[in-house]
């Protein structure tokens with residue numbers, strides 16, 4: 001279900017009992033737990049995860065080596081009581097034979113990405129007994145920070161680590177020059193991002209091609225006035241702006257996130273990065289953008305501070321996309 005370079009994470013089955021029991025009955029592995037698990041406790045562990053899958057759509061998943069198919073542990077998300085609050089927690093247990101080879105890190109990162117992409121949680125946690133250095137180092141390697149230290153009857157002292165959605169976005173997104181990619185990339189992103197309504201491509205396909213060609217024919221412009229947003233290095237979005245009316249205004253041009261990555265806060269981060277760059281133009285008075293009332297985009301612009309200043313009925317071929325909306329952010333008082 002989740003794949004990484006070396007691992008596959010899949011749901012537990014009752015057949016995993018023997019392999020799991022070998023891990024969790026081991027006193028060294030369970031040194032930071034109140035006690036190693038007996039058989040009944042181990043069975044309950046599997047049952048609890050099966051219930052979690054059914055109830056929440058996640059739980060601890062079995063971690064399997066892709067190369068050999070060996071079960072080497074588990075990693076996933078469960079709801080845990082962390083200092084009195086029920087919070088989504090990333091947990092991990094790896095067979096000691098496989099320790100210190102980066103498997104917990106690799107699994108935990110994939111689980112973190114899965115959780116932010118597939119749930120609405122705005123923060124994820126890991127907690128452990130303060131002595132469990134392998135566990136807290138795994139949390140740190142997962143981009144988490146220590147957020148709490150508190151008395152906990154089962155651990156004496158527990159440490160809690162967390163990563164917010166914003167921190168995760170900063171860690172996984174990068175912004176790259178269009179010219180690092182091949183001609184057609186921008187066209188591909190736009191086509192995908194607008195695939196929710198086939199009328200978009202019917203109206204704008206030619207414009208998308210032309211814009212893509214324009215940037216690749218003018219690499220200096222492409223490098224300065226737009227960028228490609230990447231998720232773990234894979235291109236997922238694009239934004240550009242037209243600087244020709246500086247210092248009166250700069251107008252945001254194409255701005256899109258591909259369908260599979262919408263709804264995760266990436267569009268907002270992409271826009272924020274573009275605004276950060278545009279605001280660096282000295283003496284700039286306004287940032288403008290034109291969009292359409294039937295698209296989701298107006299919400300994104302409003303959320304980062306754009307204010308509607310004009311609205312025109314759209315009678316053209318693209319009338320289905322709604323009225324033309326004119327938004328702006330005023331950077332300095334106009335005379």
Ligand SMILES: CC(C)(COP(=O)(O)OP(=O)(O)OC[C@H]1O[C@@H](n2cnc3c(N)ncnc32)[C@H](O)[C@@H]1OP(=O)(O)O)[C@@H](O)C(=O)NCCC(=O)NCCS
Pocket residue numbers: 029030032092093094095098099100101102103104105106127128129132133134135136137138141
């Ligand atoms: C915690 C555990 C899952 C780590 O698994 P692992 O596959 O060995 O971890 P990784 O190799 O991915 O290492 C992750 C980080 O922890 C560090 N680390 C792992 N074991 C460590 C140890 N015993 N002492 C110090 N650091 C350790 C690694 O160096 C790495 O940190 P780095 O990025 O700074 O180099 C494993 O030790 C385990 O299963 N322990 C028993 C179960 C448990 O306690 N789970 C956590 C419950 S809260």
